Amino acid sequence: MQSRMSSPVMIVPEAVQALQSLGKALFMSAEKTGVPSRTLFLAYLRASQINGDSVCVELHSRNALAAGETTERLLAAAAWRETPHFTDAERAALALSEAVTRLSDRADAVSDEIYNEAARHYEEQALATLISGIATANLWNRLNVTTRQMVNVPAD
Template structure:
């Protein structure tokens, strides 16, 4: 399979610059690279972005993440491999990604309290940004049919 076109972020170089700013901010937010990848993987699974799912699995493997944790991200509620903070972050990723499915607040107060207890404001900002940016990437890649195995950079 071949993409329909070059990634729009590369066609319009100012987009690449803006994305780079987001990534820099996320990396300054104080959350681990592994947590960034876990929530990005979950959002990408929900959105059906094969290129992103494959990339996040690759990044997690490269970072030394266990097979058990990577394999059970889609079923994190039933898996014993995640901390309370990671569970709160994964729930936030699901809620923010599934905006169209909501019938009430996208992020209920109880979940907000959980993530706010687990992460300081800087970390929570980075977490929200990584979830939002992942959803952007998912939408770009699924629109152009970016195939799994694509590398960016």
């Protein structure tokens, strides 16, 4: 498979700058509010898996490993409900990531149950950071999948 075009954000330099600034702001907020970067990477990875974005699956996996995540947990992320590897807070973040990513799959896209469980584990600013991060990951996924961006990082 070949990319259809360069990434749209590379063609519109102001867009890449804005998205990079947003990403930095979200990780700064996560640090300030106590959301582990590993949790953000897991949520981003799950959205990217659902959306079939190989570039972001690779990126978030590598970033999660660099942040101290284990290979075992990364391999289990797609089946997080069936494994004992995740905390209740991480499960809430993964469920939220799936719901936000699959908005059109249900009439009540992000159910009260999913939202309230996430709110139980993350205070308001932390939850806002998580939601914004998931939305941003989905934006990148849509850009990459639409234009068929390819992973260009050599495998180890």
